[in-house]
Amino acid sequence: EEYYLNAQEAGIADARMCLAYMWRDGDFGIVDRERYCKERDLAATQNSHMAMQQILRDMTYGNGGFEANPRDARDTLCRFLLQSESFYIDPRYYTLMGDICEEVAEQEHIADCQTNDSMDNCEEECSDWAEAEDEAEDDVAIWYQKGLDEGDLEACFLLAVRQCFDEQFYIKDAEKFVSIMLRGQEMMCADAFMLLLMMIDEEQYAEYDDELKRQTTEGIIEDLMISCRLGNSTAAYALGDNWRNGSFGFEQDYQKASIWFSKGALQRNPLCYKMLAEMIREGTDPEGRSEET
Secondary structure, eight states: OHHHHHHHHTTOHHHHHHHHHHHHHTTTSSOOHHHHHHHHHHHHHTTOHHHHHHHHHHHHHTOTTOOOOHHHHHHHHHHHHHHTTTSOOOTHHHHHHHHHHHHHHHHHHHHHHHTOSOGGGHHHHHHHHHHHHHHHHHHHHHHHHHHHHTTOTHHHHHHHHHHHBOTTSOBSOHHHHHHHHHHHHHTTOGGGGGHHHHHOOHHHHHTSOHHHHHHHHHHHHHHHHHHHHTTOHHHHHHHHHHHHHTOTTOOOOHHHHHHHHHHHHHTTOHHHHHHHHHHHHHTOOTTOOOTTO
16 A cells, blocks of 8 residues: 555556555455545546546446446547547557447347347347347457557457357367467467467377377476466466366376465455365365364
8 A cells, every 4th residue: 555655646646546446355454435436536537547447347347336338438438549549548448448349249139139029039139149249249359459469468368269269168260369379478468378278178188198298288387387477367276276186297286286276366366265265175275274264
């Protein structure tokens, strides 16, 4: 808090938004949504891009005192981008526009289903919507591509998901997926270093010869550690999970599993909280903690 306050006094408006997040998330020992909204709005008046982006998210999804209205959020952001086109624009705005456009398409689909006289034709309607969504998806992907081209690392994985995954979250275009993720690795995007783990499953791994298994295991560990160091808590979860279960050639090690789950928990990864709790419950926690503690 002290560092953020000092930064705020030095004129860094985003520092006030960081404090707002702390009020929202209970870092001061209490969740204060009203204080969060107050600090967020004040930071926005001080030209904090972090605050303005959060306001757009809250408008889109209906948080922080806003009713969910992605169309208003889209129109607001469009006006901002048009007014700012002669200046430097934080590339996160482009990625955010992709998120908002995706939510607009989803809301329009829900509205169409609700206005149907009969839900018997819902499957057919959803099929028609899926075809229409492909066109909307192009718009979403264009914004994600713009965000990535301008340097927003978060856009890398979002673009890969939009263009390369099906509705069941299976990779449908492996070549394009690898291309996007390798580009992300060149830009040191944390999510992009999940590539190797996402491209194989345990059945495929079991068919490898010993040398390929060794190389694959070493590659997974190295990439996940890089991803974790770059701030990806999901990578910490993956490391902990593989050491806990002895997957992909990891030697089962509850001590290492606990360490990496703890690293992820410090980054507020809910899966890491869950896994630490399960290790305590099943008696594999190396710290010897009990359910009572």
